Amino acid sequence: MVASLADGADLEAAQGVSSDSIERNRSEWTGWAADFVESAERNWASDRISWGVWDVPEVELQVLPDLDGKDVVELGCGTAYVSAWLARHGARPVGVDPTPAQLETARRMQKQHGLEFPLIEAPAEEVPLPDASFDLAVSEYGASIWADPHRWIPEAGRLLRRGGHLVFLVNGTLFNLCSKDVEEPPDTAFQRDYFGLHRLEWSDDDSVNFYLGYGDWIRLLRANGFEVERLVEIQAPESAQPSRFEALPLPDWARQWPSEDIWVARKVR
C-alpha cells in the first residue's frame, strides 16, 4: 500500500514512508522469537518496571504517569512483559505486535502467570483499535525502533485520549550515528550522517530499524498533537555489565554517551 506522509512530517526526510519494513521485520522476528523466550520468562517473573538494556528502574526515571485503572496500549509488545508489569501496577493493558511467534510466547506467559489481557496481532503502523481509547501508549524496543515513526506516531496519536501520554524508548541518537551495520558494538567514529536519519538496514539480516534526529522527533510529535514533556538520555549505571546484544554499546561507551533515549509526550490536541 502507498501510505501518505503524516501530517506535518518532515518532508526533507522524505525517503518517504516505509511500507516494506512490516513484512521484513515480521519475518526476522519470527526467526528470532525463540531467542527471546528466556528473557520473557525472566521479565514476566518480575514485577519491577525497568527500562532498556541497562535495566534502569522506573522508580529512578519516573517517566510513566499514574497507571492505576488506566487503559494502556503497548505498541510492538513482543512477549508483552512491559504490559505485564503495567498490569501489576493497576493498568489495563492491550499488547499489539505484528509477529505471531512473539505473541505465542506472550500467551504462554499469560497462562503461566495467570495474568491475562488482550493481545492483538497487528503492526503499530495500522492498529485495529478505536480512536481515543487509551490513556497511555508505551513502546520499549518495540514499534519505537521497528516501525516507521511517520506511521506509528500518528497511530499512537489517534489511539490516545486527549491528555494521554506517549512514552517510548529508542536507540540513543549518538549511538545511531556510531552504530555499525553488523553485530559489533559501536566505537566512537560516526558511521553515517545525522541529516536524513530515518532507516537503518543491516548487512547481515533483512530487518529495518528506524530513528530520527532530535528536531525531527520534536516536529513529528507536535505535528501529531503531542507536547514534548521529557527526553531522558539514559546513562548506563556504574555497575552495568555488557548486554547480550552484540550490536549495542558496551558499558564504558554507554557511561559516556546515551545508548538509549526515552521520549515522554502528552497528547494535547
Place this chain on the structure above:
Amino acid sequence: MSSADAQRNRAAWDAASDEYQERHREFIGRGEPRWGMWQLPESELQILGDVAGKDVLEYGCGAAQWSILLARAGARPVALDNSGRQLEHARALIAEAGVDFPLVHASAGEAPLEDESFDIVFCDHGAMTFADPYATVPEVARLLRPGGLFAFSHSTPLALVCFDVETDKVVPELLRPLFGLHRIDWVENEPVEFNLPQGKWIELFRDNGFVVEDLVEVQPPEGASSTYRSKEETEWSRRWPMEQIWKLRKA
C-alpha cells in the same frame, strides 16, 4: 554561573570586541535579519515571525545588528550585553542606522529589567552560549509575558562533543562525554561557554514553564559561506548539525 565567569567573559569580550566586529562587520551587517554562523535568513526560518509592535529583548546583543533590523521592522527592542565594549559598537551602529532603543549593560543572569515585560526574548549565539542556562532560563521565564516567545541559536551539544581542542577542528567522532556537559572551559583566555545535553535542555525549559515548539538543527546550504567557520567545518555541518535554534513558548 559564578560572578567570576561573568567577569571573565566580560573581560574576554571587551578584549575581543574590536577585532570581532571588524572581522564579521559585512557578514552580519546585512540588510535583513539572518541567523547564525551561516546567516540563514529569518524570512526562511520564521523563528521570530512578525515582530511589529512587540517588546523584544535581545539577550546578548553584541553590536545589536539584530535589534537594529527589528526596530526597523516595527519592534520595540531592548538590547542587553555583558560587554561594555560591544555596547560601544552597538551605540555607533544605532546612530548610523538612525534608530533608537535602550541598551542594557548587565550580565544575563541578572537583567535589571521588569518581570513580564517582553513578548519575545531571543539571542543569536548570545547569552545562551556565554551564561549558565540554570541562571538564564529562569531569568527569561521571569522577563517574558505569558504566551511569550523564547528563541535562541547556539552550538549543538554534538559539535562540542566532537570538537578537538588540540587541532581546533570538529571531527566525525565522539571525543568527549556528552553526560555532564555543562560548563565549557577548554581554551585559556577565551570566554567560558555553556551547553547541555538535549534532554537536560528540555528538562530545564519544562521546569521553567516553557513549551518546546521547535528545535531547528541548522544544515547550511551547499556552498554556504561563513566568517565564523572554515570550509571544512561548513562541510562537516552539511552532515551533522553544528548549530541549532530552539523555539519555546512560555505557557
